[in-house]
Amino acid sequence: MLAFALRRTAVALALVWLVASLVFLVIHLIPGDPAELLLSQGGSAPDPAAVAELRERLGLDLPLWQQYLTYWQGLFQGNFGTSLQDDHPVASEIALRLPRTLELIGAAAVIALSIGMPFGTAAALRVGGPLDRIASVVAGVALSVPVFVVGTLSILLFAQKLGWVSAGGYVPLARNPMQHFILLLMPASTIAVGLGAVVFRVTRSSVLEVLSRDHVRAAQARGVKPRIIILRHVLRNALSPVLTVVALHLGALLGGTVLVEYVFNWPGLSGYLVRAVEARDYPEVLGIVLAISILFVFLNLIVDLLYAALDPRVRHA
Amino acid sequence: MNAHSPVPPASSVAPTPLLRAEGLERGFKGRSGLLGRASTVLALRGVDFTLARGEAVGVVGESGCGKSTLARVLLHLTPASAGRVTFDGHDLAALPKPALRALRRRMQLVFQDPFASLDPRRSIGAQIGDGIAIHHLAPAGDIPAKVGELLAQVGLDPAHAGRLPHEFSGGQRQRIAIARALATGPDLLVADEPVSALDVSVQAQVVNLLKDLRTRLGLGLLFISHDLHVVRHLCDRVVVMYLGRVVEEAPAAELFANPLHPYTRSLLAATPSMHARDGSGTERAKAGLAGEMPSPANPPSGCAFRTRCPRALPSCADTVPVLADAGAGRRIACPPVLSEIAHA
């Protein structure tokens, strides 16, 4: 297990290096001078003096390898760059907003898993029955509605028409815990709609697949009680594929938060990112992309380790 | 047909065997250790072997002994890690790719599983005709007629050439696979467990077909099997393998009448027989073999069989026994038995 964990961690660190280097290269590999590109927003040719000034400020006049070293030096000191618009360090803004995005993702995952897994299991155990048919149709529809459509329509329904909740916003936990969670509920549920449908589908097919395996029949042949068979021999084995698919959807999940934070005015990392993209503030964009990608790599690492904990064959491989 | 082969036939001063393998090794990469360092598992650990024109040689052994790997390495479908395979005097590894492809016309393969060896999406006629088309053995217009002849030769209705593989039973598919192999007019047919996936009642059909084709076409046959009875019925000579090495090699009749190597003895004794024995299982119990074949990743030192051998000596752990002449055209890799023969 330890060897496996170390090996996976080494791979994850290599990926972080790769991602960071790619982010660095992106700005230098695209055709044209980045400084010029950044300043040519209005379509008119930028002022050469301004370009030269920006080049110097960003260190773009230095040789590439030197820029690369400076870049890594900065990363190790927690320096993700400085905003072009207000000279604000990107890292401090990330530190402020990242926990809010994580909270949103975590809440969404909890809701999705706690709905998708029980329903998926129940549907598989009574495959072809009424619950299975209805839940499968609902999941099919849920998967097809884009997350911003769900968000916008639920604001229309719950906030505008019914007036149950406010249309969005954020209150820090410390100030008003009750209000904080009320405001969290709608954006988290919005993300959970699609994710829950994915979890439902995977759980259902995974349980169905495990049910047809020989070892379930063997347990039955030993006279093991049905309840124990389902818990110990079916659900326990069906967990690994669910985990795998949830991991594959992590990327889409992180992307979904961009839209949901925008729709609900949730002050997480993503709103910050959209603002930065609109302003074409490339140090900010790169900083955020880097932060989220590193987060993504580490979330995948955690999933890998969980996977090994669930399946002895993986950790011995 | 030779006009199509860019390789001139090797000069036949001395009778070259059709197929010769020298010191064949084949490793597969595995993973071990903290950071997944690559380690190599040897499936073949030095195999020497020849097959004369028109000869039928059986290769027997249990799963993991390397017999299927041997089939693929001999046909250069998997390159050998070390050693050399020569077919009719041509070193397969040294041949340029086009020449190797041309030479493949003369050596063909029949697989174990007839459900996996045919492309499910193409008609059987098209698949049988592939070899003829690839090697330009007949004008395109003549191929259907040739395919019909081949189907008839393996006992199938030529009118069925347009059907897809799923319309045939296992035994019929194996006949189709054999027809495909025969299409190029090979000198050597390698058959990797061709009957073990078939129903008992159709196995004999395919065995008879192979035997008949061999005598009729003068084919060299390399027959790989775990079924000793079939090998005995079909082959002139038998090679017994254990953990990637040949442990005994002998004419078929003599091997079955008087197995010399302790592993061959145990293998024969463990094989159930339909002929009545005095009290069920007692003979088997006598020669019973303890334990199972060790992992090829971590084989015992010296003689690989010594951990299960009823007559192992301490010295067996020291050196890897080599195949040595045991008289009457037989060779075994077991020093204790060899010295016994020498003293007798």
Place this chain on the structure above:
Amino acid sequence: MSAVSAKTSKYRRLLLPGLLLALVVATVAAAPLLPLADPVKQQVAARLTGASAGHWLGQDEYGRDVLSRIIWGGRVSLTVSFLAASFACIIGSLLGLVGGYFRGVIELMSVRLAEVVLCFPPMLLALLVVTLLGPGAVTLVLVLTILFTPGFARVAYAETLTARTLDYVTAQTALGASSGRVLFRTLLPNITPPLLVQFSLTVAAAMMLESGLSFLGLGVVPPSPSWGLMIRAARSVMEQAPLLLLWPCLALAGTVLLLNVVCDRLRDALDPRGAAVGAIPGFLRRRSRAPLMAAPAPTAAPSLLAIEGLTLRLETGTGPLDVVRGVSFSVPPGETVALVGESGSGKTLTALAVMGLLPTVITPVAGRVSFTGRDGTVRDLLALPEAELRRLRGNDISIVFQDPSSSLNPVHRCGKQVAEAILAHGEGTGAAAARKVVDLLRKVGLPDPAKRAGAFPHELSGGQKQRVMIAAAVANTPRLLIADEPTTALDVTVQAQILDLLQELKQEAGAGDAAGMGLLFVTHNLAVVREIADRVVVMYAGEVVEEGPVAEVFARPRHPYTAALLSSAPESDAEELTAIPGTVPSPAALPPGCHFAPRCAFALPTCDASHPAGVEVGPGHTARCIRWREVA
């Protein structure tokens, strides 16, 4: 025939969503030809007006026609998505195909390079590219192509990796085919189905992402209509005009839903394992049915197990099929009965019927399985409720399956799985069970049993795993042990060990004794039967064709099938083996009359006309043949 109709019905399910999708595509494609209002023409005076004859869906915040904008917007969304998915499909499939076939450096340069994209969450990568290139339809196509190429590369790569080791691909190489021929004639056609599924999945995903970016104002540039942009605009006026929000949402979700349904149906139609539902184990279905025969339980028969007239029916898409018909035989205590037959003969189903472990698509429709329990009561196992049958399973009756590797749960330790058998039928504590497990593992001949109990199944060899399965089966000293091809997956030398072990266990349980353990041994190997069984039951095409004492049947077989099987074995020194012509008939197309007649050397015209009954041909020896006297 049945396979063909099942296939067309699978494709029929594709018809409706496929037609609807075609309708959507045709509508947006024909947008310039339709009598639609100009989608960008503003009419500020008529802003936010509802539906009217001229504007069926009303007008938006600039007074533009909503219906026209939806159709033109769909044109943009679908074009961008289809283009991106097509580019990604072509590039990705080629990368995957080439990477998977050649491996090595080429794999690194193609598939692995494409996968680097997957290190980034897709939305972020899209935003990054938009930052650098600015928004617009061309940027969108580029972004989406980059994002979805690795998906195709992965699918094509995985499929190629699987396919390239398949025998029919190797066969092409062995024939001397060039790499190009193998790649495009053999591999590509065979990996197309999953790529097709991936394509429809990708179009849907691309539409979601495209509309999301446009919604953020970073995709399609106004005033071009796009569903995402329309939702974005309608959001600000949703208090006054909620319908304005609804229409583009419906259009977008509906189209994605259609694409997803097409994708699901396509997957079902193309996946040969689509109908896995039939394999659901029986314990989930309540099996309650009245005893089939009202007659009181028979008999002072000393038999441990008596099967009478067992008929098993398979429900297929084209109707019921009786796969086992009228099987009768018995297993006396202390004896070994071998059930022999080829694949499809119904031998394994018969064994599973005794255990009540039949898959749900197969049900017993006639017959009786009488079992004498430890307490001496005789019960019809077919009529027993599931809960009562469960108490017998692993207790009075046990079974050992063919493949020990798949019969052990890979995530639990071996000892725990053996202990389950003990704890399921006793009050004992876990600690007591654990001690008993070690004793059992020692009894079945596992070296170092305490250590083996703590091992996971993958740490043991095949033979060792089968010993663990046997330990679990004999944990409660069953009266009847069923062994279903227990050595078929094992090597000859290991097979010998397992056969010896079964013999030993039987001796220990008092062979030949009235209280001894009966063994029902299911196999296709006649030589194994000869070695271990007292009696043999030969099955062919779902029926018993011969039954008798082993020595008698082997010396004087009375059914032509048994006789032919015995003489076709390559043990004789004959130059030519006696082969049985033809093939085993499919249960859907059984020959009329005697089912073996078309392959039989003794067949008469009457054999095709009437189905023979079993005849007593000697003491305890029956055969289902009218010419039994001439056979031996």
